[in-house]
Amino acid sequence: MQWVSHDVLIIGAGLAGMRAALELPAHLDVGVLSKVHPVRSHSGAAQGGINAALREEDSWEDHAFDTVKGSDYLGDQDAIETMCKEAPSDIRQMEQWGVIFSRADDQRIAQRPFGGAGYPRTCYAADRTGHALLHAMYERVLKRNTTVYSEWFLTSVIVEEGQCVGITALNMSTGELFGCRAKAVIMATGGYGRVYLTSSNGLVNTGDGMAAAYRAGAPLMDMEFVQFHPTTLKSNGVLITEGSRGEGGTLINARGDRFMSTYAPNALELASRDVVSRAEQTEINEGRGVDGCVLLDLRHLGRDKIMERLPQIRDLAIKFAGTDPIEVPIPVRPGAHYSMGGIQSNLDGITPVPGLYAAGECSCVSVHGANRLGGNSLLETIVFGRRTGAAAGQFVLDRAMPNPGNHHLDEQHHKIAALMDTNEGDRAGALRQELGTIMNQSVGVFRTQDNLTEAVAQAEVIHTRAQKLWVMDKSRVFNTDLTEALEFQSIVDLARTIAAGALAREECRGAHFREDHPGRDDDNWMKHTIANHSEAGPVLTDHPVTFTRFEPQERTY
Amino acid sequence: MRIEIQIQRFDPDNGQEPTYESFRLEVPRHITVLDAIIQIKDEQDGSVTFRRSCRSAICGSCAMRINGRSGLACDTLVVDELDRFGEIKVQPLAHMPVLRDLAVDMTPFWNRIESVKPWVEREEGTEPEWPVEKETLMPQSFVDELDDVSRCIMCMACFSACEIAEVDDDFLGPAALAKAYRMVADPRDCETGERLSKLNEHGGYWDCTRCNQCVEACPKDVKPMEAIVSLRREAINSGLTDTVGSRHITEFLNIVRQEGRLNEGRMPLKMKMSQPMELLKIMPMAMKMLAKGKLPMPIHPPIPRVREVRRIMDAKGKGESK
Numbered sequence: 001m002q003w004v005s006h007d008v009l010i011i012g013a014g015l016a017g018m019r020a021a022l023e024l025p026a027h028l029d030v031g032v033l034s035k036v037h038p039v040r041s042h043s044g045a046a047q048g049g050i051n052a053a054l055r056e057e058d059s060w061e062d063h064a065f066d067t068v069k070g071s072d073y074l075g076d077q078d079a080i081e082t083m084c085k086e087a088p089s090d091i092r093q094m095e096q097w098g099v100i101f102s103r104a105d106d107q108r109i110a111q112r113p114f115g116g117a118g119y120p121r122t123c124y125a126a127d128r129t130g131h132a133l134l135h136a137m138y139e140r141v142l143k144r145n146t147t148v149y150s151e152w153f154l155t156s157v158i159v160e161e162g163q164c165v166g167i168t169a170l171n172m173s174t175g176e177l178f179g180c181r182a183k184a185v186i187m188a189t190g191g192y193g194r195v196y197l198t199s200s201n202g203l204v205n206t207g208d209g210m211a212a213a214y215r216a217g218a219p220l221m222d223m224e225f226v227q228f229h230p231t232t233l234k235s236n237g238v239l240i241t242e243g244s245r246g247e248g249g250t251l252i253n254a255r256g257d258r259f260m261s262t263y264a265p266n267a268l269e270l271a272s273r274d275v276v277s278r279a280e281q282t283e284i285n286e287g288r289g290v291d292g293c294v295l296l297d298l299r300h301l302g303r304d305k306i307m308e309r310l311p312q313i314r315d316l317a318i319k320f321a322g323t324d325p326i327e328v329p330i331p332v333r334p335g336a337h338y339s340m341g342g343i344q345s346n347l348d349g350i351t352p353v354p355g356l357y358a359a360g361e362c363s364c365v366s367v368h369g370a371n372r373l374g375g376n377s378l379l380e381t382i383v384f385g386r387r388t389g390a391a392a393g394q395f396v397l398d399r400a401m402p403n404p405g406n407h408h409l410d411e412q413h414h415k416i417a418a419l420m421d422t423n424e425g426d427r428a429g430a431l432r433q434e435l436g437t438i439m440n441q442s443v444g445v446f447r448t449q450d451n452l453t454e455a456v457a458q459a460e461v462i463h464t465r466a467q468k469l470w471v472m473d474k475s476r477v478f479n480t481d482l483t484e485a486l487e488f489q490s491i492v493d494l495a496r497t498i499a500a501g502a503l504a505r506e507e508c509r510g511a512h513f514r515e516d517h518p519g520r521d522d523d524n525w526m527k528h529t530i531a532n533h534s535e536a537g538p539v540l541t542d543h544p545v546t547f548t549r550f551e552p553q554e555r556t557y
Numbered sequence: 558m559r560i561e562i563q564i565q566r567f568d569p570d571n572g573q574e575p576t577y578e579s580f581r582l583e584v585p586r587h588i589t590v591l592d593a594i595i596q597i598k599d600e601q602d603g604s605v606t607f608r609r610s611c612r613s614a615i616c617g618s619c620a621m622r623i624n625g626r627s628g629l630a631c632d633t634l635v636v637d638e639l640d641r642f643g644e645i646k647v648q649p650l651a652h653m654p655v656l657r658d659l660a661v662d663m664t665p666f667w668n669r670i671e672s673v674k675p676w677v678e679r680e681e682g683t684e685p686e687w688p689v690e691k692e693t694l695m696p697q698s699f700v701d702e703l704d705d706v707s708r709c710i711m712c713m714a715c716f717s718a719c720e721i722a723e724v725d726d727d728f729l730g731p732a733a734l735a736k737a738y739r740m741v742a743d744p745r746d747c748e749t750g751e752r753l754s755k756l757n758e759h760g761g762y763w764d765c766t767r768c769n770q771c772v773e774a775c776p777k778d779v780k781p782m783e784a785i786v787s788l789r790r791e792a793i794n795s796g797l798t799d800t801v802g803s804r805h806i807t808e809f810l811n812i813v814r815q816e817g818r819l820n821e822g823r824m825p826l827k828m829k830m831s832q833p834m835e836l837l838k839i840m841p842m843a844m845k846m847l848a849k850g851k852l853p854m855p856i857h858p859p860i861p862r863v864r865e866v867r868r869i870m871d872a873k874g875k876g877e878s879k
Binding site for chain 2: 037039040041042044045054087088090091092093095096097098099100102103104105106107108109110125126128131135136139140142143173202204205235236238239294312315316319320322376386427429462472473474475476477478479480481484544
């Protein structure tokens with residue numbers, strides 16, 4: 001039996017995971033485990049920017065208000081205040097660590113307008129902000145000389161007597177299973193966009209960490225809140241940054257009308273993402289779309305501005321949509337983009353399971369509530385990555401190294417052997433298409449009780465089928481057919497929590513829109529949804545929302 | 558449309574040499590090589606092994622050789638390859654051991670990246686502690702200068718395409734040197750001198766032959782070779798002139814100034830002047846070349862109107878110093 005030990009083990013090497021690693025004191029033995037090399041992490045795909053009230057004429061309170069309003073008052077206001085208060089320092093620290101931000105005329109970090117924000121407070125590095133942050137963060141991790149288990153696949157979270165004591169993982173390059181004992185485990189595995197058929201997310205975004213924590217007893221919170229980004233490409237869901245609208249891009253329908261004036265007369269294209277996505281979907285559903293899309297028009301920005309501020313976007317549009325935005329508008333449509341929900345955690349990353357921490361998109365603090373503002377996800381990874389690292393570092397100080405039993409590894413051996421020994425059943429890829437289609441159609445931008453009831457039932461059937469998948473690849477080395485099967489088991493567990501939460505929540509709030517229950521219902525639903533794992537499926541309860549200074553108001557843009 | 562893709566297969570456990578396997582599939586016209594390979598894995602053979610994630614040319618996972626050229630599979634259209642080559646053959650990247658099928662062992666690449674200390678090193682005590690009150694001021698023009706090298710996604714396509722990496726295991730390769738330049742050029746970094754002198758050694762920026770393969774392979778237009786040239790310029794400007802490479806540049810200019818044109822007979826003498834033993838080593842070759850009429854005579858008069866050449870060089874020099 002193979003075991004390694006670390007004081008703190010971090011799962012996931014995107015921005016949140018690496019930021020947590022950097023916050024842990026040098027005398028602690030820290031390991032970072034990731035199923036992809038750190039710079040392949042999906043944080044790097046974030047384009048538009050990261051929010052902070054850096055300027056004297058802006059304030060963290062305004063940032064907090066915009067975030068609370070964006071969250072449709074479901075965000076926990078203590079966490080939001082903390083994030084917005086600490087944002088300026090975290091951005092400046094990243095700059096001091098080597099990130100090359102775009103600059104304003106006065107040589108300070110440049111900021112652009114973003115959706116749902118009352119001030120241009122989104123800092124950026126052209127249209128590849130996540131990439132700039134991720135690479136600088138990785139460089140910093142190299143400097144710190146941290147142990148990185150690159151291309152190790154998390155297979156389970158070990159909880160004994162209610163405490164998290166380690167994990168099991170598959171070393172992909174050898175096919176061997178390992179256990180890792182840890183005094184604390186930080187989950188930083190990102191989102192689950194691949195639950196949906198079309199998503200802006202990378203193919204690795206299958207929510208493994210969220211699902212493993214959930215199976216081990218950690219509650220998931222607010223899973224029904226899935227952000228659909230208003231501007232993704234039709235062919236493959238690739239993201240076109242909100243920065244393109246921040247820089248002045250407009251949305252038009254088949255008639256050439258700038259339709260956002262009907263839905264958000266003041267903020268127009270820079271209304272919050274849920275509002276813009278619903279507006280687009282309405283235009284498309286009512287026959288004013290163009291081939292299932294609306295058009296993002298950048299032509300009036302002119303060649304120079306497009307080349308300087310949005311060069312990557314132009315490349316993507318040319319490559320994947322066959323359109324050069326300098327000359328023609330880009331066809332776009334809403335696509336699954338971000339998981340507001342995740343492992344229930346507080347503003348120090350502490351989850352209800354002692355020893356288990358969570359940060360970044362896989363967590364639900366909750367700073368995004370029912371809808372996340374653009375530019376707040378990168379910010380969340382860094383603020384809460386740092387805070388979680390600090391909290392875990394404190395927690396392990398007077399804690400002995402746990403000694404989980406070998407049976408945890410045995411269980412995983414058996415599970416994998418069972419998958420490898422079968423030559424029948426569903427292929428993970430085909431089942432993923434089937435489930436993804438259901439999620440797109442029934443748990444998408446617009447939802448109804450009938451559709452959701454059907455989705456819950458179908459997801460349950462697919463869950464049963466997913467326990468016996470056919471892994472064609474029988475080899476030991478770098479078996480991605482096996483890991484895709486394991487990933488699909490995560491996907492289906494999460495899909496069930498999303499659909500169950502969406503069916504239960506009989507109101508419209510943020511990204512969750514029930515056609516059969518119009519309007520926000522603060523009397524009954526101003527609360528977080530909690531999903532706990534059981535053999536029969538998710539068991540739902542709720543949890544109160546924390547208020548500080550912002551009273552719920554009607555939300556218009 | 559119906560296409561055929563040949564994929565190089567390799568599994569270390571079956572003891573066989575790499576072989577091509579052919580797959581036929583029906584695909585939409587506007588499909589990338591990556592999506593076609595994913596379709597093969599989903600529908601035909603789950604054991605086809607490759608890395609992939611973002612599908613939008615930012616994560617760098619899916620670099621491979623497509624019809625012999627290193628690049629991202631998510632960034633390459635099937636129709637373009639068919640138009641140009643009439644077939645689609647995919648292989649793993651070169652210069653790294655193959656782990657399985659199209660996945661290579663990336664260790665040789667990452668070791669090179671790590672060896673250039675790819676982080677901004679601050680003067681001791683100048684890096685502010687949290688909470689950080691202010692950022693470094695920096696004009697946008699500076700950001701623009703670093704724009705090319707900041708685009709690198711570490712996909713390894715340049716390293717796979719590099720002709721020196723083919724013959725010299727010590728060469729750091731395009732990506733690592735481009736990253737080194739990104740640090741050298743960063744005003745916040747305090748180790749410019751140390752970096753330049755370390756990379757002045759064997760395996761560093763002088764070992765590039767400027768074949769331009771890295772520039773052509775790079776999917777993000779990083780232009781690593783130009784970063785290497787910039788490193789050389791920085792090195793010479795900082796006084797690191799005692800190398801064959803830097804003497805090649807300075808003596809090239811000196812000879813042109815003196816004679817109005819390059820004197821290929823004198824160049825080797827000038828370059829190896831401070832290393833008499835090296836000079837002796839090349840002598841037999843020089844004699845043979847001389848005998849066959851392949852070596853121009855090292856002594857000849859300047860071209861007529863050599864002063865005009867000097868005036869051009871002076872004017873250019875002044876222009877640059879502005």
